[in-house]
Amino acid sequence: MIGAGFTLAGMESELDFHSAKALLEWQVELGADEAICEQPVNRYELPDTVVKKPVANVAAIADAPADTGVDAAALARQIAGGVADLGALKQALEDFELCELKRGAKSTVFADGNPDARVMIIGEAPGRDEDIQGLPFVGRAGQLLDKMFGAIGLSRDAPDSAACIYITNILPWRPPQNREPTPDEIAMLLPFVKKHVELVKPDLLVLMGNTSCQAMLGRKGITRLRGNWVSALGLPAMPMFHPAYLLRNPIAKREAWHDLLMLQAKLREK
Numbered sequence: 001m002i003g004a005g006f007t008l009a010g011m012e013s014e015l016d017f018h019s020a021k022a023l024l025e026w027q028v029e030l031g032a033d034e035a036i037c038e039q040p041v042n043r044y045e046l047p048d049t050v051v052k053k054p055v056a057n058v059a060a061i062a063d064a065p066a067d068t069g070v071d072a073a074a075l076a077r078q079i080a081g082g083v084a085d086l087g088a089l090k091q092a093l094e095d096f097e098l099c100e101l102k103r104g105a106k107s108t109v110f111a112d113g114n115p116d117a118r119v120m121i122i123g124e125a126p127g128r129d130e131d132i133q134g135l136p137f138v139g140r141a142g143q144l145l146d147k148m149f150g151a152i153g154l155s156r157d158a159p160d161s162a163a164c165i166y167i168t169n170i171l172p173w174r175p176p177q178n179r180e181p182t183p184d185e186i187a188m189l190l191p192f193v194k195k196h197v198e199l200v201k202p203d204l205l206v207l208m209g210n211t212s213c214q215a216m217l218g219r220k221g222i223t224r225l226r227g228n229w230v231s232a233l234g235l236p237a238m239p240m241f242h243p244a245y246l247l248r249n250p251i252a253k254r255e256a257w258h259d260l261l262m263l264q265a266k267l268r269e270k
């Protein structure tokens with residue numbers, strides 16, 4: 001759960017140390033384990049004008065909050081469809097206001113690595129470290145991902161595009177407490193992911209874990225899917241165990257190594 005500072009009318013300047021501590025402990029007891037903003041937001045006092053705002057064009061809808069009844073996935077398709085390059089795609093996501101996750105996130109985590117890479121990795125969603133740093137896969141799972149791809153000579157910061165990877169996620173915003181993305185969230189953000197792949201034009205995709213497979217293939221069941229080439233958006237795609245899963249189940253690293261070797265072989269044959 002995410003906590004914020006307190007604004008109990010008129011109390012901010014009068015709070016003594018013990019009262020402030022008691023209020024903080026109360027938040028912790030309620031389950032808040034992270035502070036995300038310096039100033040509290042009193043959502044009861046937010047104007048609801050946007051709810052009634054006439055939805056005349058894409059820009060107007062993109063500013064609307066999540067409860068307007070707007071078909072967010074359709075709007076996302078419309079916005080993503082009009083984007084011409086990666087900079088514009090990043091900007092479009094930063095301007096997209098229909099996903100509630102964005103309100104709880106510090107960063108819009110877009111991508112890392114070299115967009116000229118032959119291999120594009122699609123993960124699930126940013127976690128805490130990624131949200132703080134604004135880059136995908138920089139926490140423990142990300143460190144393992146770097147080691148895994150390093151073992152077949154690929155890295156996110158290699159100067160040579162043939163030795164590079166490019167990394168993104170299905171969701172650019174961290175879900176609270178790292179919960180699984182909902183089907184609605186996936187449907188809403190998938191048009192941006194599809195456009196991302198279209199702009200990067202990789203030779204191969206790596207689908208990291210179940211959420212990525214669900215979004216890109218419409219199928220889950222990573223244990224069965226992994227280790228076999230499938231087709232996603234017309235490209236060869238390798239479903240793989242997510243590195244976070246490998247951290248919890250190191251025994252499965254053997255299968256991950258097999259999948260990495262398949263990836264390496266495919267790159268050599270292409």
Ligand code: URA
Binds near residue numbers: 123124125127135136
């Ligand atoms: N897990 C993911 O799927 N993506 C990240 O960026 C970090 C952890």
